[in-house]
Structure formats: C-alpha cells, structure tokens
Amino acid sequence: MKKVFHKVLSILMAVVVLFSTMSFTIDMHYCGDSLVDFSFIQKVKTCGMEKAQATFSCENPALSEKSCCTDKQVLKEGQDDLKLSLDHLTFEHQVFVVSFSYSYLNIFEVTEFTVDSFFDYPPPFIERDVQVLHQTFLI
Numbered sequence: 001m002k003k004v005f006h007k008v009l010s011i012l013m014a015v016v017v018l019f020s021t022m023s024f025t026i027d028m029h030y031c032g033d034s035l036v037d038f039s040f041i042q043k044v045k046t047c048g049m050e051k052a053q054a055t056f057s058c059e060n061p062a063l064s065e066k067s068c069c070t071d072k073q074v075l076k077e078g079q080d081d082l083k084l085s086l087d088h089l090t091f092e093h094q095v096f097v098v099s100f101s102y103s104y105l106n107i108f109e110v111t112e113f114t115v116d117s118f119f120d121y122p123p124p125f126i127e128r129d130v131q132v133l134h135q136t137f138l139i
Contacts, residue, residue, distance in 0.1 A: 017074065020078065020079055021078045021079050021080070022075060022078045023075075023078040024040060024076050025040075025073060025074065025075050025076070026038060026039070026040060026074040027039050027042065027043060027044045027071070027072075027073050028071070028072045028073070028074070029044040029045070029046055029069065029070075029071050029072075030069065030071075030072065031047045031069050032068050032069075032131050034096045034097060045069065046069065047069060049067070049068060049069045052089055071090070
C-alpha cells in the first residue's frame with residue numbers, strides 16, 4: 001500500500017511540474033456576443049462575416065467602420081526557471097547554511113571503537129539462584 005501511495009504521489013507531482021511549466025494559448029472567435037469557435041492547437045475557424053464585411057466595405061465605406069466579429073487570444077505563460085538560484089543569498093545567510101549543514105552532518109558521526117569497562121572484571125559469583133529458590137518467574 002505504501003509503495004502504491006508513493007508511486008501515485010510521484011506521478012501527481014510530475015504532472016503538477018509539467019502543467020506549471022507548460023505554456024498554452026486559447027484562440028477564440030466571437031461573432032457579436034456569441035462564441036463561434038475556440039481552439040487550443042490551431043487557428044480558429046471564422047464565421048465568414050469578414051468576407052462579407054470586405055465586400056460591403058467596397059460598396060459602402062460607412063459599413064467598414066465597425067466589424068461584428070472579434071478574435072481573442074488567451075495566453076498562459078509557463079514557468080521557465082525551475083532551478084532555485086543561490087546567488088541572491090547574503091553573506092549572513094550563506095554562513096548560516098554552511099554552519100547548519102556542517103553541524104547537522106557531524107551529529108551523525110560514527111565512532112570507530114567502543115569502550116567497554118566491564119571486560120576487566122569477572123562476573124558476579126552466584127551462590128544460589130534466587131528465582132528458582134523462591135519460584136518467582138517473570139512471564
């Protein structure tokens with residue numbers, strides 16, 4: 001269960017990183033107030049009113065002033081720099097990071113030998129086994 005949870009969590013984190021760094025564009029074409037077409041990948045298809053507007057503008061210049069069709073583009077910029085730079089740290093912060101890491105790593109220093117003081121002394125002499133004598137056993 002724990003392995004499955006870790007795999008699902010790692011895949012979820014990879015998807016979050018992917019979508020936070022990815023840029024995308026949504027193109028939309030409106031004719032008046034109604035949405036005619038939208039697209040994520042390619043250019044939107046128009047409703048054909050631009051061609052009709054161009055023919056009317058040749059005949060009557062007053063109609064060419066305002067078009068009923070509009071194109072909108074929504075652009076979502078992704079994050080380009082994921083690496084955290086350490087060049088903006090002050091000298092005091094750098095000293096703190098170095099001293100903290102040095103002291104943290106030295107906490108787990110392994111000793112090479114152990115000093116056992118009981119090797120020089122013999123074990124105590126047992127005259128009688130008290131547990132057996134009184135019949136008291138820990139279960």
